[in-house]
Amino acid sequence: MFRRNGVLGPTLPVAGDDIARAQTTPVTLRLPAPTGQHQLGVTTLHLVDESRRDPWNGTVxxxxxxxxxxxxDVADYPVAPQLTHAAAAVFSTLDAVHLHPELPDSGVNWTATQTHSHTGAPALPGRRPVLLYSPGGADPRTIGTGVAEELASHGYVVVTIDHTGEASExxxxxxxxxxxDIPGDxxxxxRLFRTMIDTRIADTRFVLDELAKLAAGRNPDADARPLxxxxxxxxxxxxxxxxGHSAGGATVAEALYEDRRIDAAINMEGYLDYMPEEPDQEGELLPIAKHGVDQPLLLLGTDGFRDARIERSWSAMLDHQQGCTRWEQLDNATHWVFTDYSNMAPQLQDxxxxxxxxxxxxVGAIDPADSVPAVRNQVLTFFAEHLSR
Structure with a gap:
């Protein structure tokens, strides 16, 4: 399914014409079930960094x-929705109309999609590897639920992050x-791109700081909500x-370079360079692509999003010999196949x-029966190899 650094693997046929049929009730989309042995709990943390100002609105x-x-135990704990009513009200307007025009602007009940995780359930005893997830630009963390649940079902604690001000909601x-409310594109x-990446890296480091408090027995939630x-x-x-995906992929790659607390990272189709100052110039490489890194880094891409910036910045990363960097490609697919849209888009088409x-x-024409396990297997195999000590 994936091909390594440009070595062609099998592709799937393009899907047939879309099915056009009238909808009488809003569609409820489904997330793919996780395949691991563990039942899942979920909670949220509200974290406030008093040492930083928000670059987009000037507040803390x-x-x-x-x-x-x-x-x-999950018996008495409710299953969490993917989107709450308040979040869905904004998501359904911003994502469908402005951020992802491919999405329908009506006909979907975005609040009805259920996760496979139970709100507030007690954690299974035993310390487990921790994984951070950074979503793509404008995407909320909730659109990475499927991969997060898959990883947690196989024994990881997964922390997904919203980068406030540039997430849809x-x-x-x-x-x-x-x-x-980011002031531009x-x-x-x-300049906005640099600020965005710098802010995201600082967010990632701050979340790690707060997780250290949690591991030490303190409650980092700004509202002191029960854990x-x-x-x-x-x-x-x-x-x-x-x-991470897209801008999130660039974020976690550069965080791997800057923060030794991170042992391994996966960049899902994030550019490893800054935007050029002029259209006819090449952008400056991110420090990780410029200098390399000795920790494991997996570059996951698609044939549908393989452009000159990917070729240049990812190839620069591969040129460094001191680390363990690998490039894998999923064919018959494109950029958002690494998110929950991989499973949702075919449902919307149907x-x-x-x-x-x-x-x-x-997401490309690839069948989710192929893309979902292909992405999951890459992520699971990589982290099992590098975080199993």
């Missing part, structure tokens, strides 16, 4: 994270929602990995809410 920097973990305790503004039983004792911060063309733009 505050973040929301979700923690997925193996649970000891972030819901804080009490129902307060902050919509995206970092894909076309080099699930045994959650702090479940964190083994001697074994930390990070993975319901007549997305055309075959828009599905291909979002």
């Amino acid at each position: 920097r505050e973040l929301m994270t979700t923690v997925f973990y193996p649970a000891a 972030v819901e804080f305790p009490g129902g307060r929602v902050r919509a995206i 970092p894909r076309t503004d080099p 699930p039983e045994n959650l702090g004792q479940a964190l083994d911060l001697r074994r930390v990995g990070a993975y 319901a007549g809410l997305m055309s075959a063309e828009d599905r291909a733009k979002l």
Whole structure:
């Protein structure tokens, strides 16, 4: 399914024409079930960094994270939705109309999608490797739920991070929602791009600081909300990995270079360079691509998003011999196949809410029966190899 550094593997046929049929009730989308042996608990942490100002609105920097973990007992704990009503109200407007125009602007009940994780369930005893997830630019952390649950079901504690101000929406305790308010487009503004990456790296390091407090028996939640039983004792911060998509991929790769607490990282289609100051120039390589790193780094890409910036910045990374960097490619796919859209887009097409063309733009024509396990297996195998000590 994946091909290594440009060595062609088998591809799948392009899907047929989209099915057009009228919808009488909103569609409920499903997330793929995790395959690991563990039942899952989930909680959120509201984290406030008093030492930093938010670059997008000038207030103190505050973040929301979700923690997925193996649970000891889930019988009396409710299953968490992927999106709450407050978050879905913003998501359904911003993502469908502005951020992801391929998505339908109606016909989906975004609040009805259930995860496989139980809110507040006690954590299973035993310390476990910790994984951080950084989503792509404008995407909320909730669109990385499927991979996070898969990892947690196999024995990891997974912490997904919203980078406030550039995520489509972030819901804080009490129902307060902050919509995206970054003042421009970092894909076309080099200064904004640098600020975004620098802020994301600082967010990642701060979350690690707060997890250290949690592992030491303190409650880092800014509102002092009760924590699930045994959650702090479940964190083994001697074994930390990070993975991210797009801008999140660049974030975790550079965080791997800058923060020795991170042992291994997966970059899912994030550029490893800054935006050029002029259109006809090449952007400066990120320090990790410029200097290399001695920790393991996996580069996961697709044939549908393999452009000149990927070729140049990822090849520079591979040129360094001191580390353990590998490049894998998923064919018949494109950029958002690494997110929950890989499974959702085909459901939307089947319901007549997305055309075959828009599905291909979002995730490619690959069948989710192939793409979902392919991505999961790459991520699981990598972290099992490098965080198993």
